[in-house]
Amino acid sequence: MATIKDVARMAGVAPSTISKYINGGNVRKENVASIEKAIAALDYRANPFARSLKTGHNRSIGVLIPDMIASFYGNVVTNLSRVVREKDYHCLISSFGANHGMERDNLKFMLGCGIDGLIYAPEDLSADEFNELTAHCSIPIVLVDRIIPGVEVDAVLVDNAEVVYEAVSGLLDKGHTRVAIITGPKSVYTAKERMVGYLRALSDANILYNEEFVISGKNEFATGYHGFEKLMKKAELPTAIIATNDDITMGVVTALHEYSAQIPGKVEIVGFDRADVCSMMKEPLTVVQQPEQAIGQIAARYLLERIEGFNGEPRTQRLKCKIVTK
Amino acid sequence: MATIKDVARMAGVAPSTISKYINGGNVRKENVASIEKAIAALDYRANPFARSLKTGHNRSIGVLIPDMIASFYGNVVTNLSRVVREKDYHCLISSFGANHGMERDNLKFMLGCGIDGLIYAPEDLSADEFNELTAHCSIPIVLVDRIIPGVEVDAVLVDNAEVVYEAVSGLLDKGHTRVAIITGPKSVYTAKERMVGYLRALSDANILYNEEFVISGKNEFATGYHGFEKLMKKAELPTAIIATNDDITMGVVTALHEYSAQIPGKVEIVGFDRADVCSMMKEPLTVVQQPEQAIGQIAARYLLERIEGFNGEPRTQRLKCKIVTK
């Protein structure tokens, strides 16, 4: 690769002049011409390492998420990267597959790899671990989707408990009395909050909590599908089910379709995230739609503000989810 | 952040000794002790920019894919990152959302950002553009899932045409004569190859190609769902449909479930990728299962070999897909 010196030599000016030109300084017209020619001829591109060594930043942000298979994170990341791109930043994305060791490991790498800031959806990290890992690193961090209780940084979340409360209350208002929930791992922040909303709705309606109607498992298709099967074997069948994750929802919907002929009465489903699916189905499916676009955009903005020097108190943005029925 | 000099001062040795220690050289026992203490006390981590500036590499590879929402790429990337991690490399992942400008842009950034190698699933880049962009950059590149005709680098693909030929022939052998296909954009390499397999199977069975039975659209749920609806409005209904992408498959399956009561006769579906779904459905669904794990692993290995100096002829690995029915 050509270096700035090669360009300088070819253009007949000093390296510092090239640098100035590249970084938008004023350079005499005739020099501009020869510099541009030399850069084009040599296909010169500034060495990012050398530049970052000098400037201390490299216009890139890290994104650390549990997995890249869920449509939810895919959408968040897509929107987020659009915002940072506008400011000429780039995204380095890494996922840790809901594996605790890998989560620590990736976080460590991200913090040490020279990014200017990090957007992070934690799965299974304690506040102590977080503080230990980030102690000596000065880049700003924004948490998305999930928080670590006790960690005080900017965060962008949704109103998990509230929207589930609303959805379940809606079912109860319609006359359902046996509402089941199929939800994610008990260790995951969002699953916990959603469970809280479910329990509170039941309790506010004076309905006794029935352990049989609570199924918790990994955030995946199988949990929803098998969860539905399990529920349909109970002595008393639930008449409604809320699924708190997109993959779980798809599993429940698929199972419902398959078993519907054999089920006495109807089972009403409330799902999460897959508004695209729900909008197309003939049988009305209600889903909780998370504002993925806003989550990504606000998280990106928070982070960029910090990178550019904002130094105020940590902010927490709780975004409202929508409940959509077709 | 503490620098190597700080550590040296604290440990009472020279910076070069610290460097040697860090990089696995021999250091006197007593010095090891004080060095370790100093590193821990200062939470010292080598500045990656400075290190890379010196060594010319930074043990990271780039992964550039069309989107991060499809489960296919999610799985490929997950497996691939496992392999590189074993060799202590890290992945920088970027997606371009099937947007041509962004694809060029991201490729450019990736090539200039200092990674040691790149794994790339191109969507819409010509050989000329590829060659132009990579001309002056010396890192190895491995193409996955899709190739750019005319570009000679390592590539890991699946036998798209063959497996679709086999799947469609299977349908024809069963007696189906009206087999429809719902497939991705005509510009995408995999969609083109899969179409070839479809056409060849029909032609080998002496069945006339019927334009009405070919639906092409974006690789998404809606294409499958609406495609199914469109097909069911034809004067002559297809008795089987092959969907050449995971999202399209989910769309078709969902629509089938919804409309099945109103459809005279049965419609058999062959889908792509979502073996998890198919394994759980009671109505048998056939899917083409791509070896995502192998794709990721082999691509990673190819790339690491190149990074470590292998300099042989470009290799193309065509992996076999499996057709699974439950």
Next chain:
DNA sequence: TTGAAAGCGTTACCAG
């Protein structure tokens, strides 16, 4: 085994 010194490619400063 150790450490002084040179240098990676860039930017920042300041004198011209």
Next chain:
DNA sequence: CTGGTAACGCTTTCAA
């Protein structure tokens, strides 16, 4: 507006 010089933090060399 220009260019020489110093410095960023690290690794490498080589002499001690």
